[in-house]
Amino acid sequence: MDVAVRTVNLRKTYLSRxxxxxxxxxxxxxxxxxxxxxxxxxxxxxxxxxxxxxxGLVRADSGTAEVFGEAVxxxxxxxxxxxxxxVESPKFFPTFTARQNLVLLxxxxxxxxxxxxxxxxxxxxxxxxRDRYSGFSLGMKQRLAIAATLxxxxxxxxxxxxxxxxxxAGIREVRDTMRSLGAEGKTVLVSSHIxxxxxxxxxxxxxxxxxxxxxxxxxxxxxxxAGASGVGQVRVGVxxxxxxxxxxxxEGYTLTRDDAYLMVGTDDPSAVTRSLAGHGLYVSELVPVxxxxxxxxxxxxxxxxxGGEADRVAGGRSDxxxx
Amino acid sequence: xxxxxxxxxxxxxxxxxxxxxSFAGLVGVELRRLWWRRLTKAAVVAVVLFTGAMVYNAYxxxxxxxxxxxxxxxxxxxxxxxxxLEECKKQEAMERDRSxxxxxxxxxxxxxxxxxxxxxxxxxxxxxxxxxIAKVGALLLAFVALLLGASFVGxxxxxxxxxxxxxxxxxxxxxxxxxxTAAALAGAGIALLGLxxxxxxxxxxxxxxxxxxxLVLPDPAQLTDPLxxxxxxxxxxxxxxxxxxxxxxxxxxxxxxxxxxxxxYAVVVEGIAVQSFLQGRLQRWSVLHNxxxxxxxxxxxxxxxxxxxxxxxTQHTITYTQGWVFLLGVVVAIVAVGLVAFRRRxxx
Ligand SMILES: Nc1ncnc2c1ncn2[C@@H]1O[C@H](COP(=O)(O)OP(=O)(O)OP(=O)(O)O)[C@@H](O)[C@H]1O
Ligand SMILES: [Mg+2]
Numbered sequence: 001m002d003v004a005v006r007t008v009n010l011r012k013t014y015l016s017r018x019x020x021x022x023x024x025x026x027x028x029x030x031x032x033x034x035x036x037x038x039x040x041x042x043x044x045x046x047x048x049x050x051x052x053x054x055x056g057l058v059r060a061d062s063g064t065a066e067v068f069g070e071a072v073x074x075x076x077x078x079x080x081x082x083x084x085x086x087v088e089s090p091k092f093f094p095t096f097t098a099r100q101n102l103v104l105l106x107x108x109x110x111x112x113x114x115x116x117x118x119x120x121x122x123x124x125x126x127x128x129x130r131d132r133y134s135g136f137s138l139g140m141k142q143r144l145a146i147a148a149t150l151x152x153x154x155x156x157x158x159x160x161x162x163x164x165x166x167x168x169a170g171i172r173e174v175r176d177t178m179r180s181l182g183a184e185g186k187t188v189l190v191s192s193h194i195x196x197x198x199x200x201x202x203x204x205x206x207x208x209x210x211x212x213x214x215x216x217x218x219x220x221x222x223x224x225x226a227g228a229s230g231v232g233q234v235r236v237g238v239x240x241x242x243x244x245x246x247x248x249x250x251e252g253y254t255l256t257r258d259d260a261y262l263m264v265g266t267d268d269p270s271a272v273t274r275s276l277a278g279h280g281l282y283v284s285e286l287v288p289v290x291x292x293x294x295x296x297x298x299x300x301x302x303x304x305x306x307g308g309e310a311d312r313v314a315g316g317r318s319d320x321x322x323x
Numbered sequence: 324x325x326x327x328x329x330x331x332x333x334x335x336x337x338x339x340x341x342x343x344x345s346f347a348g349l350v351g352v353e354l355r356r357l358w359w360r361r362l363t364k365a366a367v368v369a370v371v372l373f374t375g376a377m378v379y380n381a382y383x384x385x386x387x388x389x390x391x392x393x394x395x396x397x398x399x400x401x402x403x404x405x406x407x408l409e410e411c412k413k414q415e416a417m418e419r420d421r422s423x424x425x426x427x428x429x430x431x432x433x434x435x436x437x438x439x440x441x442x443x444x445x446x447x448x449x450x451x452x453x454x455x456i457a458k459v460g461a462l463l464l465a466f467v468a469l470l471l472g473a474s475f476v477g478x479x480x481x482x483x484x485x486x487x488x489x490x491x492x493x494x495x496x497x498x499x500x501x502x503x504t505a506a507a508l509a510g511a512g513i514a515l516l517g518l519x520x521x522x523x524x525x526x527x528x529x530x531x532x533x534x535x536x537x538l539v540l541p542d543p544a545q546l547t548d549p550l551x552x553x554x555x556x557x558x559x560x561x562x563x564x565x566x567x568x569x570x571x572x573x574x575x576x577x578x579x580x581x582x583x584x585x586x587x588y589a590v591v592v593e594g595i596a597v598q599s600f601l602q603g604r605l606q607r608w609s610v611l612h613n614x615x616x617x618x619x620x621x622x623x624x625x626x627x628x629x630x631x632x633x634x635x636x637t638q639h640t641i642t643y644t645q646g647w648v649f650l651l652g653v654v655v656a657i658v659a660v661g662l663v664a665f666r667r668r669x670x671x
Contacts, residue, residue, distance in 0.1 A: 091483030107352035110344035
């Protein structure tokens with residue numbers, strides 16, 4: 001498999017005020033070439049640190065990393081032209097205009113001046129180019145950061161929690177952007193602590209917790225695998241759940257009760273309705289629930305102390321379920 | 324379908340992907356950023372104001388009416404001089420008698436003959452006025468250059484844009500060198516601006532304050548050192564200060580921290596420690612003394628030296644050579660430390 005990014009046993013310890021904090025503990029992951037790759041992990045799990053190491057901003061204690069086959073940070077100058085990145089939040093000179101900021105960055109890579117206007121147009125900032133960056137809304141800042149990455153026409157785009165703080169329209173815009181970049185054959189590495197986001201945009205995913213890899217693969221496989229033995233679930237609403245449970249159990253389904261509903265493990269919901277109808281039980285509601293994402297994620301990252309963020313994960317899931 | 328941020332026309336029209344830029348290109352970009360900064364404009368205004376103030380000062384000090392007044396005072400003084408010398412000698416003799424030490428010296432001979440030149444009562448000549456402005460202004464220009472260099476790089480850390488920058492130009496040493504170069508050039512620019520304005524001002528003062536025939540004054544002594552060389556040294560000092568400012572920013576990452584360190588050093592080390600420890604002998608290694616030695620081609624300081632019986636203050640010289648070697652050493656050391664720190668450390 002061709003990879004865009006590979007890390008092997010990457011490790012980083014921060015020393016601050018005498019205390020040591022291991023942020024990344026031997027992370028080995030691979031980001032396949034082309035498509036959107038989610039980098040999922042709870043707060044403080046080391047996503048940003050890993051991205052910084054890939055970009056040569058932070059020096060790893062040990063382990064290796066490569067981007068497009070070049071060892072980084074050693075050979076970063078050879079590949080940096082193919083990599084566009086936004087780490088944590090967009091960072092520009094606040095007193096300069098959007099245009100000035102881009103002109104400087106274009107100068108750093110020897111990009112022609114007209115590219116600046118092109119990328120401003122492309123990110124719908126054409127008419128705000130002469131405004132100071134400090135007066136930009138968060139969404140505009142994010143767009144300017146994307147404009148900056150486009151100056152290079154990169155093959156790999158690294159976005160670190162790009163939807164943080166954006167309104168629904170902004171989130172959607174960024175997600176669509178990532179998807180269309182992925183569809184074009186670019187590699188997009190997007191970190192997130194929101195499961196639903198990764199589920200919506202990513203083809204493949206690496207899940208990390210406490211600075212090391214917990215799971216990696218196609219999103220569908222990972223999420224499927226997290227359910228009961230690789231099988232999806234359907235939520236069944238029926239007038240007499242107790243009888244329905246007996247019927248289904250007799251036919252060999254695994255199931256759990258969820259208040260008035262039954263959660264039935266199956267990949268073929270129509271078989272469930274057929275079985276129940278055969279016993280005179282009619283299904284009032286049938287919702288496929290692709291593997292229980294939230295519990296899968298929480299199980300994988302158990303003990304990470306998600307705190308308030310758990311709410312967001314849950315909220316994101318129900319969005320996903322409704323679609 | 325909602326719009327994405329990457330429409331097909333956002334692809335570069337040039338087929339070739341940009342391949343980075345040269346060191347000179349990076350310096351060019353840094354200079355452009357420097358030019359756009361508000362602090363640069365403020366620094367230019369400050370230099371204009373300060374030079375203006377010094378020119379104004381030279382103008383009032385060499386106004387013909389004032390010179391005439393001083394000339395009067397001087398004449399009165401020279402008339403009294405013999406009496407004062409006599410008085411001094413008398414005091415000296417009394418002291419010798421009292422202490423029984425014939426070596427007591429009141430230095431009466433030195434007060435003997437003040438000349439018009441000693442009193443600064445000379446024709447206002449542009450070069451001489453410029454020299455004065457350059458010598459007084461050297462430190463201030465250097466300080467402005469240091470501030471400019473420090474905030475030029477410090478702002479990149481405080482706004483976080485250093486991280487963004489490094490994802491475009493990842494060669495740390497090259498990046499740091501381009502910033503240092505820009506800061507050095509900024510220092511040179513600031514110094515040149517001050518010197519040129521000072522010289523223009525001095526020429527104007529010399530013309531405006533040329534005394535009438537009624538006021539006869541001697542020409543000032545010839546400058547021992549060509550003005551152009553003095554100017555070069557003032558520029559070099561500002562270049563060094565700009566480099567130090569930028570290098571300290573690479574090291575400390577906060578403009579405020581640098582100002583604190585520099586002012587703290589000036590007050591605590593230069594102002595207090597150097598004077599009070601080792602009977603003042605540390606002054607040989609004081610930055611300010613060495614700056615003076617460099618700019619004015621030599622500097623002196625007094626240090627106490629004690630023999631068994633008594634202590635006395637003796638005058639020591641810091642040579643021009645020591646001055647420039649010392650300062651060059653300081654600049655090289657700080658720049659080296661800044662480069663090493665920036666190359667190794669994490670940038671967030
Ligand atoms: N500059 C730093 N100095 C010291 N510790 C740090 C530094 N940066 C990060 N850490 C620590 O390293 C760990 C990983 O942080 P990191 O920012 O990589 O996590 P993250 O996965 O990006 O989290 P989030 O989802 O909140 O952005 C955290 O415990 C954090 O406190
Ligand atoms: Mg992060």
